[in-house]
Structure formats: C-alpha cells, structure tokens
Amino acid sequence: MPNIKYSPLHSLHVKNKAKFIEFGGWTMPFSYKGTIKEHQFVRQNSGYFDVSHMGRLLIDKAYLQKISSLICSDLIELKSGKALYSIFTNEKGSALDDVIFWKYDDYILLICNAANTDKITNYLQTEEIIFQDLTEKTALVAVQGPEAISNLKALLPIPDSFSCLSNDIYTYARTGYTGEDGLEIMVNVEDLDELISFLLQNEIEPCGLGARDTLRLEAALPLYGFELTEDISPVEAGLKWTLSNKNKYRGSDVINEQIRTGHHKVLKKFSIDSRNIARTGTKVKAGNINGIVTSGNFSPILQKSIGFVLLESQPDTDLLEFEIRGKFIEGNILKKRFLS
Amino acid sequence: MLMVDFQQLNLDRRKMTEKKYLETHEWYSLTENTITIGISDYAQGELGDIVFVTMPEVGQEFSKGDSMVEVEATKTVAEAYAPMDCVVVEINSSLDSEPEIINSDPCGEGWMVKAEVKNLDDSGMLYQEYENFIS
Numbered sequence: 342m343p344n345i346k347y348s349p350l351h352s353l354h355v356k357n358k359a360k361f362i363e364f365g366g367w368t369m370p371f372s373y374k375g376t377i378k379e380h381q382f383v384r385q386n387s388g389y390f391d392v393s394h395m396g397r398l399l400i401d402k403a404y405l406q407k408i409s410s411l412i413c414s415d416l417i418e419l420k421s422g423k424a425l426y427s428i429f430t431n432e433k434g435s436a437l438d439d440v441i442f443w444k445y446d447d448y449i450l451l452i453c454n455a456a457n458t459d460k461i462t463n464y465l466q467t468e469e470i471i472f473q474d475l476t477e478k479t480a481l482v483a484v485q486g487p488e489a490i491s492n493l494k495a496l497l498p499i500p501d502s503f504s505c506l507s508n509d510i511y512t513y514a515r516t517g518y519t520g521e522d523g524l525e526i527m528v529n530v531e532d533l534d535e536l537i538s539f540l541l542q543n544e545i546e547p548c549g550l551g552a553r554d555t556l557r558l559e560a561a562l563p564l565y566g567f568e569l570t571e572d573i574s575p576v577e578a579g580l581k582w583t584l585s586n587k588n589k590y591r592g593s594d595v596i597n598e599q600i601r602t603g604h605h606k607v608l609k610k611f612s613i614d615s616r617n618i619a620r621t622g623t624k625v626k627a628g629n630i631n632g633i634v635t636s637g638n639f640s641p642i643l644q645k646s647i648g649f650v651l652l653e654s655q656p657d658t659d660l661l662e663f664e665i666r667g668k669f670i671e672g673n674i675l676k677k678r679f680l681s
Numbered sequence: 682m683l684m685v686d687f688q689q690l691n692l693d694r695r696k697m698t699e700k701k702y703l704e705t706h707e708w709y710s711l712t713e714n715t716i717t718i719g720i721s722d723y724a725q726g727e728l729g730d731i732v733f734v735t736m737p738e739v740g741q742e743f744s745k746g747d748s749m750v751e752v753e754a755t756k757t758v759a760e761a762y763a764p765m766d767c768v769v770v771e772i773n774s775s776l777d778s779e780p781e782i783i784n785s786d787p788c789g790e791g792w793m794v795k796a797e798v799k800n801l802d803d804s805g806m807l808y809q810e811y812e813n814f815i816s
Contacts, residue, residue: 360729375784376755377730551729555755616733616780618753639732639755646733666751 348393349480349530353537357547364550365455367394372549379552380641383519387486388548389540395481396458397527398451398465399473405449407470412440413575413596415585421446424503424514427583428575429461434595436569436578437464441525443505443514450505450512450527452481454565480533484545485523485556490515492543493524496536500524510535518553520560520680558647559640559679561610567621567635568608568649574599577606577651607655608635610679613646613672619663627656627674634663640679646672647679696788697722701764701805704814708788709764709805711798719792720752720761720783723815728754731780736772737794743767745802750793752783764805767796 346367348354354361359370370391372379382388400408409416414427421444429437438457443450451472453461458476465472484492490499497513500506502522505514513526528536540547554564563569569578574592576584576599584596599605613619616639623634630652637648650661659674700708706724709716725731733753743749743763750761773792776782783791806814 371756372729375730377732551755616753617735618733618758620758639753 346394346477348391349533350391350393350482350537354391354547359547359549362550365394365458367455369394370547370549372551373547376549376551376555377641379546379548380555382546383486383521383548383552383556384642385487386546387484387489387492387523388546388552390483390485390548390550390553391480392483392525392553393476393480394455395476396451396453396455396461397475397479397481398453398462399475400449400451400465400470401472402447402449404470404472407468408449408451409586409588410590411464411468413584413586413590413593415587416442416444416449419444422500422504422506424505424516426516428569428580429464430575430590430592430596431571432592432595433572434574434576434592434599435571436565436573436575437461437571439563439565439569441514441516443512445505445507450475452525456566475527479527479529480536481525481527482536482540483517483519483523483525484540485517485519485521487521489521489523489545492545495543496539497524497526518560518562519556520562521556554636555638555641558636558638558649559642561649561679563608563649564636568651573606573608573651576600577608579608603655605654607652609650609652609656610675611637611648611650611661611672612640612643612675612679613663613670615670616644616646617663617665617670618646619648619650619665619670619672624664625650625652626662627652627660628658630654630656632661642680647675650674693788698808700788701803701807702811702814703762703764703805705762706815707761707764711803714798715770716764716767716796716798717792718749718761718764718794718796720759720787721811721815722787724759725784725787725791728752728759729756730754731783734776734780734783734793736774736776737769739769739772741769742799743769743796745800753780761793763796765798765802766800767798769794769796771795 362371619637625632632652735751
C-alpha cells in the first residue's frame, strides 16, 4: 500500500475540526458540522470543498488528436476557454474514468478521479502522451452554491457556465459536482494563502466529501466506481449526451452497437417513499429483470431515499422491489430529475 | 461573551456517566427490572447524521447480542444489539419522524428501546472504562 497522501489544505481542515476519511489514497475531510448541515448550506448559500485529491494533468495541445481517440466526446471542436465532461473508454466501450477537461489556447488541463490518477497517468504514458502532473504541486478547491458566484466576484472575473479562465495565480472553471453554480479553482500550493483567507473572510463554509456525495447524488451525477466502471459504458450509464466524438475512438464500435441494438444494461434513478436507504449492492427487481443499487442515500432536500439502480436490461415497469437486509421495500424508477 | 451553562453541562455529563456501556457502543440503564437502551455519544458522532431507525416491536424477545435496532446514517448503517436477554415493552416512537434526536441527545431523549429483563447480565462497562475503551 503506498503512503497515504494529505492535501495542502490539511492543517486548515484540522483547525476546522474535520472528521477525516480515506478516499482514493488520500486523507480528506468527510464532514465538519455534519453532512446534512453542509448539504443544506451548499443548496442555500455557498460552501467550499477541498478536492485536491483529484488528479490534475497538464497536457500540451499537440496531443489533442491522440487524446481525442481515447474519449467519447468531441474535444477537438471544443473552443478554447471551454470545459468538457467526458469519459475515457476501453476496448469494450466501458469507462476507464470520467474526467473534466479545461481547454486553453496552448494546453488542456485534465482532471481525473483520485482513485484513477495512477491508471490514467500510466495509460497516457502507454499512449505516448506527454503530460505534467500538477496534482501534488497545486490545490483544487470547489466553491459551490447559489451564492458562490456573487461571493467569488470579489476574487476573480467570472467565466460563463462550463467555461474556464486563468490568471497569474488561478486556473479555474465554472464547473462543479453538486448541481449548484460555482467555480472549481486550481492554485499552486505556495499561492494558497489568498484563497484561504478569502474563504474565511466571506464565511464560505467548509464542506466534506460526505456532503459532496449526497449533493452529487441528488443532482443525479455519476460517481466513478459506482455508476461508471470498467464494465459499464456511457450508454449503459445513461450518459449518451457525452457521445459527441464523431470519429473512431477506443471502444466506439461497441458503443455504437449498444445504441443500435438497445441491448445493454441500463442505469435508472429511483426514489423510495421512506427513509429506508437502499445502499450500494442492494438487490433490486423490476418485474423479472434483476438489478443492483450502485449508489443510494437519503436526500436531505426530498427527505426520502434516492439512488441509482443498474438493471440487466430495459424494464417494462417503473415499480422496483428492493431487498434491504431481508426485507422487501418498494420504490419507483424516476424519469425526471430528483430536484425540479 | 460566551456563556457556559454549567448546570446543563453537569446534566449532560450525568446522563452519560450513570449508564453502562457495551463494546458495541450501546448504553443501557437499569431500573428495577427494566432496561432503557440507546447508543453512545461516541457512536452517534462516528455515524454522523442519522436519518432512519428501524425499531423492534413491543413484545419482541431478544437474546443478548441479537440485533435490536437498525440505525441508518448518511455514511453507513449500524445495528444496536441487545445488552442482555429481554422483551421489548416500549419503543421511542418520536424517533420515527425525528431520528436526528439521537445525534443531539443520544443519552437522553434519543433513547431507543425499553425492555423487561429476562436474564440479568449487568456486565456493561462503567463510563470511565468505556471512555478508556474508545480513546
């Protein structure tokens, strides 16, 4: 087991009395005042998340074509100054990782999942794509919430939604993983002080990975390792909208075949009209189709249990039956978003 | 100025210290032949936000070590085990709608079950021992 890594903001988290959790090889804050309080704060005001555990790789634009042949979205036609969510696919059309690209004039910043940073760096090396790993030289902080942008105006020029900017100190984009507006801000470790005092002065509350998980679930955003894995394709995960790459890319023939035939697993959102949580791994039946819960938790906004279920094939009913520790609990497939 | 309510602090402290604790982080208090059962302040802190509790039924019988209550938190699910052989006589139904009481007052209003003792086994740890156990 390699050494556990600590964020450059670790001492701040200790001062803020964080409860810590190990995640993707890093010790990161799980919560401060409580997951639900932090969740509500992000939905109503603005909070910050230390996401320095996520991999940050700087890639020269010369490798654009090569990267493009490994992902399912169109990175080539994407304008400079734009952010893009995409998926590295394998030969089976399944997900190696889901990532964010920030495209600038001369380079691309690739942000990958902490648990997959080694996998992605090795992969890029095998593909002879040269990159600079900025993960341990920088911090990444996500400020999210309806008040986030009005707060951040005092610190930075604000880009449009899903766009990115940079200056001498900050490289940042108007992206996030909570369903709220906000910025994700990368800064060199030696330049962190200004950002930290800004967060403190503006009373932007620290939030942990616990709230990040309940927020992203309520926003119906997938988490790698759960909704996307090396056995789940973007089509199966309900992410057809990411398939903007018109050229051939790794696994594209399998993906196109899945779209053509419709024969594939399907990921569905569900809710249960109680607080009974159907956790990851819970067995589910939709009629005679079997499935398994990929993520499930309590929704602090809806005050009931929600989640994602991966079914073997398209069901002909919206009724679900969950087997939660020997008891059978009914739930429903949800076609609309969790939050209106 | 920060006002400290010493009376409240003492009360909170007494709530914790007059109980006995199990290694699985339940507390129980014994009055005549009835035990009241809950989970410790340490346990609620480790679990984080509690959102759902599955209670046993009144009249249900348990042997020492049986799973009695399921406690769902946003982080994980945990079970509370019977501290001795007993039969449930009352459940804290206010936890149905407000399970978060367990977070705010685990050793008081957040009690879970009252049960009639069938086989007395008062071998739980005193608070001091339990404090050493969790530290």
